[in-house]
Amino acid sequence: MVQMKPTRDGFGEALLELGEKNKDVVALCADLTDSTRAGWFRDKYPDRFISIGISEQDMYSTAAGLSLTGKIPFAATFGVFASGRAWDQIRISIAYMNLNVKIIGTHGGISVGADGATHQAIEEIGLMRILPNMTIIVPCDALEAKKATIKSAEYKGPVYIRLGRNKSPNITKEGEKFEIGKAMTLKDGSDLTIIACGLMVHESLVASDELAKEGIKARVINLHTPKPIDKDAIIKAAKETKAIVTAEEHLIHCGMGSAVSEVLSENFPVPMKMVGIRDRFGESGEPEELLKKFGLTSAGIVKAAREVLKLKKRG
């Protein structure tokens, strides 16, 4: 039985661990303390928790100030607010000064569900990717979210971590090494490569099994760090499999797939298909319904794989 857990829980657990290990770790939240799981830290380390109220711009600049005194602030809210609402504050107060602030955006993606478009963050990778000095991590499961949080505290500089609201299957294992900026090959294959992050990693593995039934060997890469991107892994996959599919719970514009396409087009262009949301806002619905509607499923990935193989054959 696969263990199911939301990635935000992995963050909450890691933050508790960090609180114990490092007294410089502080947390801030903009009135979503329980939802983001920063509440677990608040309950244990109230002196190092700063409730900032519904003012995200103030929160990210305040976090910048805390980091200037040597603190390691984790500032959490929903992804829509963590990226868009406070973008200029992140640009000037954090990225421009290259400060050691950890930006936690929970409730990422369309799978937020019924809350609808205003609360579905489908642009964060793009909004953060265009900022110099920024690192972006999109963990694929709760365990990876935990490792990513702990690693981000050791890493000096701004980091954005995108987390999900709902329970998702655990894919990674306790002993496996997580390294910021180093993609993980989860499954080998020679016909094409599926590069995914977040929730789509699990779907990619399912898609790969489906394709195997037809005799298609699909490599699956977990690109948990869209920035800095693991160019070597991408170029190697392009050279060895000569076809790429990317899958992300995000707009295809400026997202992880775009980042992959930039690497490919400059280094080793091969046919490519992107699974993601195409130039529209989200809407209300059950998470599963929405993922299906937007094609963010193993079936959607299988379809893209068949298309990319046609392009590859055409040469």
Place this chain on the structure above:
Amino acid sequence: MTQKIKELKKKAINIRKDILIMLEQAKSGHTGGSLSEVEILLALYGYKLKYDPKKPEWDMRDRFILSKGHGCPGLYAVLADAGFFPKKELMTLRKLGSRLQGHPQLGLPGLEISSGSLGQGLSIANGIALGLRLDNKPCRVYCLIGDGEANEGQIWEAAMTAAHYNLDNLCVIMDRNRFQIDGLCCDVKDMLQMKMRWNAFGWHAIEIDGHDIEKVMNALDEAESIKKKPTIIIADTVKGKGVSFIEHNNKYHGTAPKKADLERALEELAEALKKL
């Protein structure tokens, strides 16, 4: 004390000269708001702040945050005068490769933050004040904002945060020169009763003449004596202070004096120095 005040008054004139000279050769920059903040900066760097220009990162220093980043020529001139970097570097203002960027960028000794996008400095100052308090450090944090800058909603978000956390190690100084780019603040977006606003937000507020250096010094002392709440010093200033044809002339908000204007301005300042 009187000797100190006399010395700072003289220094204010010389700093104004430096500001105008550097702006003229840079051919762009914010003249009005740099000239209006001079006495405030000198009361800080010449009297109140604890710092060591040889050790800009000394962890027991007081912090000065320039939130109104466009006022950086004034701060650069004062930092050079305080010995943070060689005075001749002032002449590199806004030039390619200079540490004196058009708006402040971290990396120049003495600068605590990068700024230029208005409204963010006060939140950063809050964060520093909170961090220092967590470490039980007695250092104080000073933050200079503009009155036009108070149009930004983030200023008021930060004002609430500082009061909520009783940040008595924080003192904000507002350079109230009454102008912003589009004209008089009251015409652009009237902020009405400024002091009352800050009081209503839970702050101790002091109103003073921002060009009377002794009054600025006293207000900074008063701020330090106030416990359990943050203090704002609303300093009434004149935009372009010190030069007759720049004073109250909003044309000089974001433009530098031309060569001929500079010469006239320097003559006026030399005259003022003689009269002191």
